[in-house]
Amino acid sequence: MALKPEPTAPLHSVQHALRVMETVSRHGGGVTDVQIARETGLPVGHLAPLLRMLCREGYVTQVADGAYMVGEALVRLGAGGPERQAAIEHKLQQTLTALRDSIGAAIYLSRYIDGEIRITQYADGPRTPKVNEWVDFKSAAHAMAAGKCMLTQLDHNGRRDHLSRHKIVRLTSHTTTSERVLFNKLDSHPASVPVLDLQEYAVGTVCAAVPITAGQAVGSLALSLPLAHAHRLRQAAHTLNREAAPVLLSLAI
Incomplete structure (x- = not known):
């Protein structure tokens, strides 16, 4: 599977967060934000929101004297084998659920695995119903926000390969059915702007998706709302x- 060059801007905070966690992990007795800034090269002003996010997610904890130490979530993810995979899935589900509640929408994590689109985890609820899968999601990448978002991460040949196995078909009156038009839209879409689905997959539903790329793995984080x-x-x-x-941080650790 060939990938397009990875976009640089939106996910730099994850790289910075990994550097912060590495620094905290080296100091078993705790480390101050000043020392973290010195060792990572990050300005204290930029470091503060990162530390708040890491504390909120449980990767880092702040102790009584103000120093930072490794949090329980990072300890669990440091385990090996099945325990590690279970910890990752649990942490991702917690994060998806929090996003569902804060945004007020159903949330989906999708991955491109062995040439197929798979929704690996999602968070919905009575007030945030998930999309009715009336056509197999694997066959609808051209119409779904999550699918289009992942297609943007593939190069031209990768997209052609996918669409040779999953033909473009009209699902609603809003579905793009021309491969040329679809590819032009994908190529011109800014990497930092969410991909939208305005009733292209299902009448009565709108969606948005952003890329989640960890290494060579292609994925997306998406939401859906009723019309x-x-x-x-x-x-x-x-x-x-x-x-x-x-x-992305949970997937990258």
Whole structure:
């Protein structure tokens, strides 16, 4: 599977967060924010929101004297074998649930695995119903926000390979059915802007997705809203993009 060059801007905070966690891990007795800034080269002003996020996610904890130490979530993810995988899935589910509640939308984590789109985890609820899978998601990448988001991460040949196995078909009157038009849209889409689905997969549903790329793994974080809440879509997508770092961080550790 060939990938497009990885976008640089949106996910730098994850790289910085990994550097912070590495620094904290080296200091078993705790380390101050000043020392963390010195060792990572990050300004204290930039470091503060990172530390707040890491504390909120349980990767780092602040003790009585103000120093920072390794948190329980990072300890659990440091385990090996099945325990590690279970810890990752549990942490991701917690994060997806928190996003569902803060954004007020169903949230989905999707991965591109062995040439297929798979929704690996999701968080929905009575007030945030998930999309009705009336057509197999694997066959609908051209219409779904999550699918289009992952197609943007593949190069031209990768997209052609996918669509040779999953033909473009009309699902609603809003579905793009021309491969040329679809590829032009994917190529011109800014990497830092969420991909939208405005009733392209299902009438009555709108969606947004942002890329979640860890190493060579292609993925997306997406949300869905009923059409009655379409006026909230762009703000919800902006929040999803801003809050995607903890999801990527769980996958990158």
